[in-house]
Amino acid sequence: MSKQELQINEEIRDKEIRVIGADGAQLGIMSARDALNLAAEKNLDLVKIAPQATPPVCKIIDYGKYRFEQAKREKEAKKNQRVVEIKEIRLSLNIDTHDFETKRNHAIRFLNDGNKVKVSIRFRGREMGHPELGADIMKRFAESLADTANVDKPAKLEGRNMLMFLAPKPVK
Incomplete structure (x- = not known):
C-alpha cells in the first residue's frame, strides 16, 4: 500500500465514496465533500484506502499515524522473512x-x-x-x-x- 501514494483529503475527486469512521464504524456512502467536512470536524484526514472498490472506500484517520503504523508493519514483515540461498x-x-x-x-x-x-x-x-x-x-x-x-x-x-x-x- 505504501508503494503507491494514497490519496488524501482534497486529492479525492470521486463523486461518491464509502466512508469508514475513525472508530471503524461504517458511515455509509456520501459525497467526497461531505466526508471531507466530517473529517475536518474531527481534525483528522480523509484517506482513500481501497481505490479499486466501487464506490471507493475512504477512512477518516490521522494520516501521519497511519503512515507510521504502515511503516512499522512493513519493517516487521521484512524482519520475519528469510532469503534462502x-x-x-x-x-x-x-x-x-x-x-x-x-x-x-x-x-x-x-x-x-x-x-x-x-x-x-x-x-x-x-x-x-x-x-x-x-x-x-x-x-x-x-x-x-x-x-x-x-x-x-x-x-x-x-x-x-x-x-x-x-x-x-x-x-x-
Missing part, C-alpha cells in the same frame, strides 16, 4: 574419503544455516561413459546427510553435469 558443492568421480567428509561437513554447515545445497559432479572426458559411478557418489552423499537434509531433487544427469538438490529438514 543455494550453496553449491562440487564433487568429483574419484573423490577421496577425507575430501568427501570435508565436503559433507561444508554441506552440513550450509544446511544448518537454513540454505539449500546444490551438489554437482562434472564429468570430464571418458568419465561420461560411467554416469552410474556419479549416481553412486550422489546417493552416498545424500545418505551421509540423511539426518540433516531431505533430497529436494534427486540426482539427474544434465549434459556433462549431474545435479542434486538438498533442502534442510524442518526444525521440530
Whole structure:
C-alpha cells in the first residue's frame, strides 16, 4: 500500500465514496465533500484506502499515524522473512574419503544455516561413459546427510553435469 501514494483529503475527486469512521464504524456512502467536512470536524484526514472498490472506500484517520503504523508493519514483515540461498558443492568421480567428509561437513554447515545445497559432479572426458559411478557418489552423499537434509531433487544427469538438490529438514 505504501508503494503507491494514497490519496488524501482534497486529492479525492470521486463523486461518491464509502466512508469508514475513525472508530471503524461504517458511515455509509456520501459525497467526497461531505466526508471531507466530517473529517475536518474531527481534525483528522480523509484517506482513500481501497481505490479499486466501487464506490471507493475512504477512512477518516490521522494520516501521519497511519503512515507510521504502515511503516512499522512493513519493517516487521521484512524482519520475519528469510532469503534462502543455494550453496553449491562440487564433487568429483574419484573423490577421496577425507575430501568427501570435508565436503559433507561444508554441506552440513550450509544446511544448518537454513540454505539449500546444490551438489554437482562434472564429468570430464571418458568419465561420461560411467554416469552410474556419479549416481553412486550422489546417493552416498545424500545418505551421509540423511539426518540433516531431505533430497529436494534427486540426482539427474544434465549434459556433462549431474545435479542434486538438498533442502534442510524442518526444525521440530
